Amino acid sequence: MHARSLPILRDVSFNPRYIEEYLPMQMLDPMVFDRFCEDGWCYWSDLLFRRNWWEWRGRACRVIVLRIRLDGFQPSKSQRKCLRRNADLRVLRRPLQILRHHERLFDLHAARFQHNRPASIYGFFSTWSHIMPCLGVEFDVFKDNQLVATSFFHLGHESMAGNYCIHHPDEAWRSLGIYTMLLEIEYARFLGKKYYYPGFVYDLPSEFDYKLNFHNLEYFDWWGNWYPLERMPVRRWREEWFEAEPSR
Numbered sequence: 001m002h003a004r005s006l007p008i009l010r011d012v013s014f015n016p017r018y019i020e021e022y023l024p025m026q027m028l029d030p031m032v033f034d035r036f037c038e039d040g041w042c043y044w045s046d047l048l049f050r051r052n053w054w055e056w057r058g059r060a061c062r063v064i065v066l067r068i069r070l071d072g073f074q075p076s077k078s079q080r081k082c083l084r085r086n087a088d089l090r091v092l093r094r095p096l097q098i099l100r101h102h103e104r105l106f107d108l109h110a111a112r113f114q115h116n117r118p119a120s121i122y123g124f125f126s127t128w129s130h131i132m133p134c135l136g137v138e139f140d141v142f143k144d145n146q147l148v149a150t151s152f153f154h155l156g157h158e159s160m161a162g163n164y165c166i167h168h169p170d171e172a173w174r175s176l177g178i179y180t181m182l183l184e185i186e187y188a189r190f191l192g193k194k195y196y197y198p199g200f201v202y203d204l205p206s207e208f209d210y211k212l213n214f215h216n217l218e219y220f221d222w223w224g225n226w227y228p229l230e231r232m233p234v235r236r237w238r239e240e241w242f243e244a245e246p247s248r
Helices: 030-038 077-085 100-110 169-174 176-190 207-212
Strands: 020-024 042-044 047-051 053-056 059-069 090-095 135-143 146-155 159-167 195-202 217-220 226-228
Touching: 030 159, 042 159, 077 176, 100 146, 100 159, 135 176, 146 169, 146 176, 159 169, 159 176, 169 176, 176 195, 176 207, 195 207
Parallel strands: 159 195
Antiparallel strands: 020 047, 042 047, 053 059, 059 195, 059 217, 090 135, 135 146, 146 159, 217 226
16 A cells, blocks of 8 residues: 555455456457456557556556446536536547548547656557447537547446546646546436446546546446445645656
8 A cells, every 4th residue: 555545446345466467458348348347448559458557657556447327427527617617619429540640649549648647649549449348439529610629438238437538738637538438428328328438547646536526426346346436626736746756
């Protein structure tokens, strides 16, 4: 356990046995995809994978896979404000397809990262991501005629899994990552899905922590069980890394 471990994750049930598995990307029946998600699997490009330990900023950390129960889900007060703040934007739902404007937006998005900066959007997607591991969909978000955000997700039988989101750094005040996640949750509920899988967080502070700021959260204990998880307020995660660090 680390001094910087997130308080809500310090005492959760967690299988300490090292788990790291990879499978080549393949087309899955929607019900099979549901089962993969339920067993802690995630995916990118040409891989299906699951792992309960990883490394973040040079420190070993636990990987906490999350899902949101959609029955009775309600956005928080701040999330409702986020929806209102972005009411001027135009949203198009399309089959997943990476185009030149996504490549340009990805380059702007990735330039924000100082640690573990992704090199290419094709590190997350392949030619077949519109049908693998199951049906792939995207929300393209426009301000006037400019693409300012795109989120990508896949549809199972009872579940939806968020894959990735890119957004324009000039529009950071809009919280477009949270906005598109709310759009995906809204669409999943419209389709009658039971669960929304936003991926994972670490037990250390990271830029993924916004995923913990949702109601109806559950986490996977890596023994095959899902348990409720308390919602964590948004905070400045970078300060928890740099406050005690020596100046350089």
